[in-house]
Amino acid sequence: MLVRLYLRASTNDQDATRAQPQLEAFCIERGLTIAARYIENESGAKLDRPELFRLLTDSLPGDLILIEAADRLSRLNDGDWRRLRTELDVRQVRVVALDLPTSWMLAAPADEFTARMFAAMNSMMLDVLAAVARKDYEDRRRRQAQGIAKAKAHGKYQGRPEDTARNDGIAEMLKAGISWSKIQAATGCSRATISRVRQRDENAA
Numbered sequence: 001m002l003v004r005l006y007l008r009a010s011t012n013d014q015d016a017t018r019a020q021p022q023l024e025a026f027c028i029e030r031g032l033t034i035a036a037r038y039i040e041n042e043s044g045a046k047l048d049r050p051e052l053f054r055l056l057t058d059s060l061p062g063d064l065i066l067i068e069a070a071d072r073l074s075r076l077n078d079g080d081w082r083r084l085r086t087e088l089d090v091r092q093v094r095v096v097a098l099d100l101p102t103s104w105m106l107a108a109p110a111d112e113f114t115a116r117m118f119a120a121m122n123s124m125m126l127d128v129l130a131a132v133a134r135k136d137y138e139d140r141r142r143r144q145a146q147g148i149a150k151a152k153a154h155g156k157y158q159g160r161p162e163d164t165a166r167n168d169g170i171a172e173m174l175k176a177g178i179s180w181s182k183i184q185a186a187t188g189c190s191r192a193t194i195s196r197v198r199q200r201d202e203n204a205a
Contacts, residue, residue: 001032001033001062001063001064002033002034002035002060002063002064003027003032003033003034003035003063003064003066003107004034004035004036004037004038004055004058004059004063004064004065004066005020005023005024005034005036005037005038005066005067006038006051006052006055006065006066006067006072006073007019007020007023007037007038007039007040007067007068007072008039008040008041008042008044008049008051008052008072008073009041009190010041010042010043010044011041011190012041012190012192012193012196013189013190013192013193014041014190015184015188015189015190016039016040016041016190017039017184019068019072019098020037020039022068022098023066023067023068023098026066026098027066030107030108032064032107035058035063036055036058038051038052038054038055039051040052041190041192043075044071044072044073044074044075044076045075045076045077045134046076046080047076047080047083047084052073056087056088056091056093059091059093061091061092061093062092062093062094063093063094064093064094064095064096064106064107065088065093065094065095065096066096066097066098066107067095067096067097067098068097068098068099069097069098069099069100070097070099070100070126070130070132071136072097073095073097073130074130074134075134075136076130076134077134078131078134081127081130081134085126085127094106095126097126100126103126166187166189167193167197167200169187170183170187170189170193170194170197171197171198171200171201173186174194174197174198174201180194
């Protein structure tokens, strides 16, 4: 049994690797072998995610997908969630989420009856959490749209402001030759943000 870590953030400004230490610690505590880490900045509301499907292609029957929370795997609508569930079932891949303690039993040795019982229970819980994650996504989108509409009506909406202080700091660290990994650790930004700052400065040079 191999474990495949799936780490996702919704936008390029977010750090998809934020939960990696917790996922790795979970594996170490249980003596689990990590086969690979799959990291991407993609919306959980869309099914077309390259790293997720690379993970599924790489997986063998009985492998575990380890995630921080159910919403890292899915904020999908019902139809897309069912398609993803079918992929998981066909490949016989099990999902373990740190925020779903009932799923942890799937990472422990068990006889066939116990394993099937926990798998069925976990499947039901995943369906519930996937539905909750989708509702949360739709609620946030609706509130955001309402807020933007209200701000536009009052002539106050200007879009998301740039974090100029952070980006200027990133630029200075790049000039000093500091590695991208250290810049990420210091600022909490994504590699895509660092790339944009570097490109901006190169274009301005």
